[in-house]
Amino acid sequence: MSFKSKLKEIRDDITTTFSMGKLQRNRTNRRGRAYIAPELGGGSELLSELIEEQSPWANLPPELLHDVIKRVEGSETSWPGRRDVVACASVCKSWREITKAVVKTPEQCGRITFPISLKQPGPRDAPIQCFIKRERATSTYHLYLGLSPALSGDMSKLLLAAKKIRKATSTDFRISFVGSDFCQTSNTYAGKLRSNFLGTKFTINDCQPPCPRMKSNCKLQRKVRSIQVSPGVPARNHSVATVSYELNVLRTRGPRRMHCTIHSIPISAIQEGGIAFTPLEFNNPADEQSPSLYASKAKHPLIDFISTSHAESSDSICSKMDPLVLKNKAPRWHEQLQCWCLNFKGRVTVASVKNFQLVAAVEPCQNVPVEEQEKVILQFGKIGKDIFTMDYRYPLSAFQAFAICLSSFDTKPACE
Amino acid sequence: MSSSAENPTLTTEITKPSTEIATETAQSAKKINLKTSDDQIFEVEESVAMEFATVKSFFEDAPSSTDTVPLPNVPAKPFSQVIEFCKEQIKFKANPDETEKKKSNSEFVKEKTNEDLVEMIPVANYLEIKDLLDVLNQAVADRIQNRSVEYVRSFFGIDNDFTSEEEALLREEHAWAFEDVDED
Structure with a gap:
């Protein structure tokens, strides 16, 4: 007992x-x-x-401890004060349990508290506003929570960091929870973005396996199987999304066109009443397959739908398990300025080929409400030399959003 | 256990009615005897005792009782502080002034040691004094803000019961949360 x-x-x-x-x-x-x-x-x-x-x-009854922790949580809504909440969760097991119960997900409260918050979907309405600092000398990128370095100052919080590592045939962006360790075997490793040789196609790998029921999805099957046959090697790379840039063979001037296919998020997430999978804890590589670590909070019909084969899932074009696809919001040509324009609502101030806004690409049969289709899920753009803003929203997580933005940093000679 | 010889001094000290209360509740200046877990008897104004929901319900069962009410979960030391708080509260009941009340409450907790808070919270909880519990819980929340995990553990006297594997994961979480914020 x-x-x-x-x-x-x-x-x-x-x-x-x-x-x-x-x-x-x-x-x-x-x-x-x-x-x-x-x-x-x-x-x-x-x-x-x-x-x-x-x-x-x-001897303090748990409900009183709950009340105390709730008061700490309620009074520390911004960083760096919010680290007190993390401290409460590290005191002992019962404190951790209570703190975890008190703290809501970013989707529910719009706040980031634990590292796991970065793998959880963002809020549905107001986006979480972040900025990215690029350090050319070290090829590193730092994602901070905050409006901009000038506006947030000490209140900004380093969320994730990435380091660009060039290889013979590809480029990796290793993403870490801290700015000092980019080793793939370290506990602070969050995942990576890998590009092909041309820099036109990218794969996002998450150190966490995606939602358990998505595992059976065709795209991941091979990966999962290969992991299972090599026991002992911790499975730390799960392909969760691909980003592809359209080739611009004719070299005509125009904005880059990108497509993000998020295999780990079904299109149903943005349908009426839809939900995106929310991991609640980092899984221990040892009990990789343990489903108990995940909240199967889906009471959605999709839980019953488990595609068993490649053929089956490609047959059902309009299935709820179709992955979420994001595309550029089309910019309009500004006659006076003679350039392509997008309304970034003041968050982007410098014209750059890297700037983009992503919205959901949906088929009419997918039954996504119009207002969902128009919502900018991820916005990225330049505000100064080596400083960019990144605003993301449900159903993307900070990790996924950051990885997508990193793809924009890789040089793409074939696309421009 | 304190000797019974101490009791009279303590009792007279804490029940010395302040003049305001005496005049306001002149008609009902009934005293109630409350016995703490360490067998000390406190003679308390009825109006003060009625602040304790637990005691109040005791008397709802038997309105005409003149017996000593036993409080098996309440030691004398925190109880005298709890009575002190309730006496202050009653003043504000007759004459509500939110800012004064807040000031008085914050002064009340300010002079309390961590140990005092530790002892008073279970008492306030047992006696169901919601206002006091609010004040105490907030005081504790304030005191653990901006503190390290080690401080919080020693403040509460809690042992670290995480396994070494869990510790390793916590260290990463901690490193992330407490990573120095880039200044420029």
Whole structure:
């Protein structure tokens, strides 16, 4: 029996003893002072034993601790103060449990608290506003939470960092939770973005496996199988999305055109009442396949739909399991300025080939509400030398959004 | 356990009625005896005792009782501080002034040691004094803000019960949360 439930039992015990005392007292009331005092036997002795063993605070009923932690969480809504919430979650197991219950996901509260928040979908309405700093000398990119370096200052929080590593036939952007360690075997490794030789096609790999029920999806099947036959090697790369840039063979001037296919997010996520998978904990590579680490909060019909083969899933063109596809919002040609323009609502100030806004690319049969189709899910653009803003929204996570933006940094001679 | 010889001093000290209360509740200046877990008897104004929901419900069962009410979960030391708080609260009940009340509440917790808070919270919870619980919980929340995990552990006297594997994951989380914020 856990300590907590034991304590609760004891408390209940005492309350019962006390109210029993009341009852007995009522019965003997007429005889003046002859009431029977509540028996303090077993319960309180055990309680004081426990108090000695633990501390008076361990005796604190969980609902009171919940209240205390909720107050900490409620008063620290921005960074760096929010680290106090992380501290609360590191005190001991019961504190962690309570803190995890108090803290809501970015989708629910628009705030980032734990590293896992970066793998959870962003808020549905107001985007989470971030900026990226590029360091050319070290080929590193740092993603910060905040409006801009000037506006956020000390309040900005490093969310993720990436390092560009050139290889013979491809380029990798290794993404880490800290700015000092880009090793793929480290615990701070979040995933990577890999480009093909031309820099026109990118794959996003997540160190976390995607939603368990998406695993059976054709695109991932091969990957998953190859992992299973090599036990011992921790599976730290799960392909979750691809980004492709349209080739511009004729070299005509015009904006880049990109397509992002997010295999780990079904199109149903943006359908009415749809939800995107939200991991609640980082999984331990040891229990990779354990489904208990995931919230199967989907009460959506799609949970019943498990595609078993490649053929089957490509047959059902309009299935709910179709991956979410993002495309550029088409810019308009500005006659006076003689350039392509997009309304970034003040978040992008410098013209750049890298600037983009992504919206969902949907087929009419996919039944996505018009307002969802018009919402900019990810916006990226330049605001200064080596400084860019990145605003993302549900159903993308900060990690996915950052990886997509990194693809824009890779030089693409074939696209321009 | 404190000796019973101490009791009279303590009792007179904490029940010395302030003049305002005495005049306001002149007609109902009934005293109630409350017995703490360490067998000390506190003689408390009825109006103060009625702030304790647990005691109040006791008397709802038996309105005419003149007996000593046992409080098996309440030691004397935090209880005297709880009474002190409730006396202040009653003043504001008759004459509500939110800013004054807040000021008085914050002064109340300011002079309390961590240990005082530790002891008072279970008492306030047991006696179901919602206002006090609010004040105390907020005080604790304020005191653990901007503190390290180690500080919070020693503040609460909690043992670290994570396994070494869990510790490793926590260290990464900690490194992420406490990574120095780039200044420029």
